[in-house]
Structure formats: C-alpha cells, structure tokens
Amino acid sequence: MSNKVSIQRLASGVPGLDELLGGGIPEFSFNLLAGTPGSGKTTMAHQIMFSLAAPERRALFFTVLGEPPLKMLRYQQQFPFFDVSKINHSIKFVNLAADLLDGNFDRVLARIADEVRDYQPSLVFVDSFRSVAQSAQSMDGGAASLQHFVQQLGMQMTSWLATTFLIGEYLAPEAESSPVFTVADGIIWMSQQVHRDALVRKIQVVKMRGQAQGLGIHTFRISDSGVDIFPRAMLTATASRVSIDSGQRLSTGVLELDRMMGGGVPAGYSLLVVGPSGSGKSVLATQFLAEGVRNGEVGVIAAFEKSPNQLLSHQLNTLIExxxxxxxxxxxxxxxxxxxxxxxxxxxxxxxxxxxxxxSLSGFELALAPSFRDDFRESLYRMIAVLTAMGVTVLMTAELEDRYEMLRFSSYGNAFLADAIVMQRYVELEGQLKRVISVVKVRASDHSKDIRFFDITSDGISIGHPSTQYVGILTGRPVPSPAVSGI
Known part of the structure; x- marks a missing residue:
C-alpha cells in the first residue's frame, strides 16, 4: 500500500489569509486571484511574492496588458513588504505585452516556458490574466485556444514544480465561465462594495483543493502595511464555557452591586449595563476594569463614543501606561x-x-460601515459567543432613552445576548432627578429584586438603601406608600 502524498503549505505573508485557505498556500498549486478592479489583487500578489521569495525559492512575475512593471513597482514599493534587494535576485519581472499582440497563444506559452526554464522559479505570477482571455474573445476559435492555453500552462507549471497565480479582473464568480475556473486548484475572490458613502472590501475563498478553507465572505483592509484580512471568528463545536461552571464570581468594583447580583458577575458571563445618557454606565465600566486590575486580572476596553483621551479617567490612563x-x-x-x-x-x-x-453598543453600531448594520444583531450575538467561550467576562453598555412610562431592557431587542442585566434609570423626586439601579437578571443565579438609589461621587458609584418610600418607581410614576397616604 502506497503512502499518501504530503502537500506542503506555504505561509502567504498576508495576515489572516492562511486561516482562510485552511493552513496556507498548497505548494505547486495552480491558483486564480480574481476580483473587481481596484480590489487589491496585485497588492496581495506582491505581498505573497515578497514574503515567499528567497534565493532558494525564486519568483517570476509576468505582466501582460496591465501596468508596465516600472509603473507598478513605483507604487508597490511604498509598502513595507517591498524588498528592493530581492529584485533581479530572487524576483524577476517579465512583460508579455509584445508577445500577445498578435493573439498567438502558442507564442505566449513558449515565452513563458523559456523564461521558466531559464530562471527556474518556484513561484510564478501572471498579471493580468484577464487580458489574455479578452484577447481570445476577439479571435476565431478563441475560446478553444484559451482553454488549450490554460490547460497547457497549468500542466507545465505543475511539471516544473511551480506554485502559480493567475491574476485577473472579473465581476463575480457565478457570472464567469472561463476555463481557468475549472482548471484552477484554488480560487480567491476579492471585491469592493459601495454602500451609501462607505466602501468595504471583502474576500472569499471560492475553491481550494485538498484542504478545508474558511467558508463565507470576510472583510479586509488595504492599509499602509498592505492587505490585512479579518476572518470571521466562529464558535467551534468543541468550544465550552468552562469558567461559568467553576462558580467563580468577579467583583464589579461596587460592593453593594456585587451583593445585589448574588456575589458579583459569574466568570465568563456577558453583562449588559443599560441606562439613559449620564446615568453612570461608563463609570461602572471603569470601576469594573479597575477592580479587575486590583485582583490581578488584565482588561481590554473598546470605546466607540469618545476618543481614549475623552473617555478614560486618570486612573485608567495610569493602568494603560x-x-x-x-x-x-x-x-x-x-x-x-x-x-x-x-x-x-x-x-x-x-x-x-x-x-x-x-x-457602548450604540456607538459600536454607528462605527460600523452601513452594509454591516443590517445584520448587527446576529453579528453581535456571534461576537459575544466567541468572547465568552474564551472564558472572558464581557461588560457592555447600551444607552436607552428614558421615557419613564415605557420599561425596556435594551435597544433593538439585544437583551437576550446578555447573561446578566443591570439597569440604571432616572426618577423625579421632590423637584430633582435621582438615579436608581436594579439588577434585572443574572442567569442561573439568585439576585436582589430591590430598586436602590445611587450617586456618583469622586470615588465612583455609591449605592444607598432600598427605596421603600415609593412604589412603581421604574415607570416614573411615584405612588405614595401607605405610610405617606395615611391609608
């Protein structure tokens, strides 16, 4: 019985791409890097090439009817991955424009074959391959010639032990019937979408033979450092929230609130703090983080409503430093x-x-590109599930308009996301606005049902005794107690 062939996976050098591909680029594979104009195909191809190219793994980059090499390199060298020392040593650029003018695919194939034999590359890039396909469309029998060209190119590159990338502009994978889609071992699709006045770039691994690629469509950015991909984090079937079963409780930094919650926030829970503007949500979040540091627990904050300098107190700035x-x-x-x-x-x-x-969650939603707001609820559910599965305790704040006569626990029906909810509200008493706090729920845990007044002092939140003077306080309609009414 013969042993299985082991395929080496090459690290792409593009953050997040190897995870989408299922571990890296299969060596000696024949790949199509396709997408809409301006989506970043050439930039990602260069990022891969410069990351992998070395004296023992040389790269050959063919340009067809796209940008001339000198013009292309002028812009690509602005990225930090560009290493000028590799040009003409580990990387060689060849322009095939003249060879394609008469539409003779055999001549183009022969030129590629000659260059590959002379240079002996381990990596081959053809940019833009769509130019070859468009040339074929204007010829008699062009489709058959193109299919023959693609098949011959794929077989030759595999026989020469080269990992190959064909780069081309296409509108959508389902709208194309090019023979390269059938021959390719891997297909990576890049696009950019405009929604209202926002532009979002997305990437999809349509096909990758021999390994389980990341499913779905993922977002990416082209920054000063190059292409950076953000794979969709998914909750795996084996993930478990073991910390919840441990019985460990985390202090909120407010002793009375810990007592109201039955001893603090269970580790690995998601806690939603809701209330109107100025009710003290960010103050409680600050105390939660500071208390964690006092107990040796490092924290992370994502602030969407203010800049860090506006949001963070001197205490938190000290912790950051x-x-x-x-x-x-x-x-x-x-x-x-x-x-x-x-x-x-x-x-x-x-x-x-x-x-x-x-x-807060409200600021978080506004910070998203418009195209992501439609499924904000579902995406937020996935995010909280992934974080809590890591054993992290999450505190989220959400602003609610205090309408007094209407009782709500979250915006957009997000209350189901939280394992625990703490609500802050205003009530009008004796011509003043007073703050009250209550624990709405703590899953699988007994908690206080009291509604208690609280103040915000220089030391943070200070919770007073339960309110017994008035009932119906949550609705903002104070009703005199029997002792007051004389009944």
Whole structure:
C-alpha cells in the first residue's frame, strides 16, 4: 500500500489569509486571484511574492496588458513588504505585452516556458490574466485556444514544480465561465462594495483543493502595511464555557452591586449595563476594569463614543501606561464586527485579559460601515459567543432613552445576548432627578429584586438603601406608600 502524498503549505505573508485557505498556500498549486478592479489583487500578489521569495525559492512575475512593471513597482514599493534587494535576485519581472499582440497563444506559452526554464522559479505570477482571455474573445476559435492555453500552462507549471497565480479582473464568480475556473486548484475572490458613502472590501475563498478553507465572505483592509484580512471568528463545536461552571464570581468594583447580583458577575458571563445618557454606565465600566486590575486580572476596553483621551479617567490612563489595560482603536470609520472581534481576540490573547468592556453598543453600531448594520444583531450575538467561550467576562453598555412610562431592557431587542442585566434609570423626586439601579437578571443565579438609589461621587458609584418610600418607581410614576397616604 502506497503512502499518501504530503502537500506542503506555504505561509502567504498576508495576515489572516492562511486561516482562510485552511493552513496556507498548497505548494505547486495552480491558483486564480480574481476580483473587481481596484480590489487589491496585485497588492496581495506582491505581498505573497515578497514574503515567499528567497534565493532558494525564486519568483517570476509576468505582466501582460496591465501596468508596465516600472509603473507598478513605483507604487508597490511604498509598502513595507517591498524588498528592493530581492529584485533581479530572487524576483524577476517579465512583460508579455509584445508577445500577445498578435493573439498567438502558442507564442505566449513558449515565452513563458523559456523564461521558466531559464530562471527556474518556484513561484510564478501572471498579471493580468484577464487580458489574455479578452484577447481570445476577439479571435476565431478563441475560446478553444484559451482553454488549450490554460490547460497547457497549468500542466507545465505543475511539471516544473511551480506554485502559480493567475491574476485577473472579473465581476463575480457565478457570472464567469472561463476555463481557468475549472482548471484552477484554488480560487480567491476579492471585491469592493459601495454602500451609501462607505466602501468595504471583502474576500472569499471560492475553491481550494485538498484542504478545508474558511467558508463565507470576510472583510479586509488595504492599509499602509498592505492587505490585512479579518476572518470571521466562529464558535467551534468543541468550544465550552468552562469558567461559568467553576462558580467563580468577579467583583464589579461596587460592593453593594456585587451583593445585589448574588456575589458579583459569574466568570465568563456577558453583562449588559443599560441606562439613559449620564446615568453612570461608563463609570461602572471603569470601576469594573479597575477592580479587575486590583485582583490581578488584565482588561481590554473598546470605546466607540469618545476618543481614549475623552473617555478614560486618570486612573485608567495610569493602568494603560502600566500595561495592565489594553485599548482597542475604534476611531477608524466604516469598521466591521469581524475587524473589531479580530483585534479584541489578538489583544486578549497577547495580554491574557480576563475582562472586556464594550462602551457602548450604540456607538459600536454607528462605527460600523452601513452594509454591516443590517445584520448587527446576529453579528453581535456571534461576537459575544466567541468572547465568552474564551472564558472572558464581557461588560457592555447600551444607552436607552428614558421615557419613564415605557420599561425596556435594551435597544433593538439585544437583551437576550446578555447573561446578566443591570439597569440604571432616572426618577423625579421632590423637584430633582435621582438615579436608581436594579439588577434585572443574572442567569442561573439568585439576585436582589430591590430598586436602590445611587450617586456618583469622586470615588465612583455609591449605592444607598432600598427605596421603600415609593412604589412603581421604574415607570416614573411615584405612588405614595401607605405610610405617606395615611391609608
């Protein structure tokens, strides 16, 4: 019985791409890197090439009717992955425009074959392959010639032990019937979508033979460092919230609130703090993080409503400077939940964080690109599930308009996401607005049903005794108690 062939997987050098591909680029594979104009195909191809190219693994980059090599390199060298020392040593550029002018595919194939034999590359890139296909359409029998060209090219590259990428502009995978789609071992699709005034880039691994690729459509950015992909984090079947079963409780930093919750927040829970503007949600979030640091638990905060300088108190800034509190940069517009979740997971793992604060869900939704707001509820559910499955305790704040006569526990029906809910409200008493706090729920745990007044002092939240003077306080319609009415 023969042994199975082992296929080596090459690290792409593109953050997040190897995870989508199922572990990396299969060596000696024949791949199509396709997508809409301006979606980043050439940039990602260069990022892969410069990451992998070395004296023992040389790369050959063919340009057809796309940009001239000198013009293309002028822009690509702005990225940090560009290594000029590799040009003409580990990387060679060849322009095939003249060979394709007469539409002779055999001549193009022969030129590619000659260059490959002379240079002996391990990596071959053809950009833009769509130019070859368009040339075929204008010829008699062009489709048959193109199919023959693709098949011959694929067989030759495999026989020469080269990992090959054909780069081309296509509108959508389901709208194409090019023979390259059948011959290719892997198909990576890149696109950019405009929704209202926001542009979002997305990537999909349509096909990758021999390995389980990441399903679905994922977001990516082209930044000053190149292409950065944010794979959709999914809750695996084996993930379990073991910390919840441990019985461990985390202090909120407010002793009376811990007592009201039955001893604090169960580890691994998601806690939703709701209330109107100015009711003290961010103050409670600050105390939650500070208390964690006092107990040796590193925290991470993602603040969407204010800049870090506006949001964070002197106490939290001190914790950040000491490395005991991490801050996620949320000032970039048109975010995706996958991008935020990716950054959270990376920081949680790097710092060993046990507490996460998201302040607030309302600001979070507004920070998203418009195309991601439609499924915000579903994406938020997935994000909370992934974080709590990591054993992290999550505190989220959400602003609610206090209408007094209407009792709500969250915006957009998000209450089901939380394992515990703490509600803050205003009531009008004796010509003043007073703050009250109550614990709405703590799953699988007994908790106080009291409605208690609280104040915000220089030391944080201070909770008073239960309110017995008035009933119906949550509706904002105070009803005199029997002692007051004389009944």
């Amino acid at each position: 000491s490395g005991k509190l991490g801050v996620i940069n949320t000032r970039t517009l048109d975010l995706s939940i996958d991008e935020i979740l990716h950054d959270l997971i990376v920081m949680i793992r790097q710092m060993g964080a046990k507490r996460v604060v998201i302040d």
